[in-house]
Amino acid sequence: MALMSLTVLAACTAPAVPSGLAPRFGEVKARFxxxxxxxxxxxxxxxxxxxxxxxxxxxxxxxxxxxxIDGTPSPSLPTAPTAGIGLGAESTTLVGQVASAALIRLPDPPAYRQAWKAAVIDVTIGDGAGRRAERLAAPPPP
Known part of the structure; x- marks a missing residue:
């Protein structure tokens, strides 16, 4: 039963992002x-x-x-491969940083396709004195 619960929970998390599409520190991105x-x-x-x-x-x-909304404190990112024989993939841990992802399900995809250019995404990051807001342009529909 516990294994099935973990499997269901794992299926709900946001997908991994290739390093070229991942945001850099201080960046917030929205996409399909x-x-x-x-x-x-x-x-x-x-x-x-x-x-x-x-x-x-x-x-x-x-x-x-x-x-x-999911968050991963001190995420690890793979480093560029190097020439030579290695026993495993190397990675860099981003200490003090949090990689987070939010998933927004469109209630009316046809309406979104017609109005997406005027839509925005409001994002709040952090709590307390460090809290800040960002407003992003909505991404183009696929």
Whole structure:
């Protein structure tokens, strides 16, 4: 039973991002993930604090909250391969940073396709005095 619960939980997490598409420190990005659920916008950040809220705001005022937010403190990123014989892949741990992802499911994909250019995503990162807000342009539909 516990194994099945872990399997279901693992299936719900945000997918890994190739290093070329991952945000750099201090960056927040929104996109649709090719080959995944095309009705879900993924918002990713690499910051000193995690994403706390992510909300799609449509031009008509409709607000859609993220259905899931995940954060990984001190994430590890693979380093570029080097020439020679190695026993395993090397990685760099980003101490003091948090990689986080929020998933926003579109309630009405056809309406989004028509109005996405005027839609925005409001993101809140961190808590307390370190809390900050970002407003992103909504990504183009796939």
């Amino acid at each position: 993930v090719t080959g995944r659920d095309v009705d879900v916008i993924e918002v990713r950040a690499l910051e000193s604090s995690a994403i706390r809220t992510a909300t799609l705001v449509m031009p008509d005022g409709t607000r859609v909250e993220a259905e899931q």
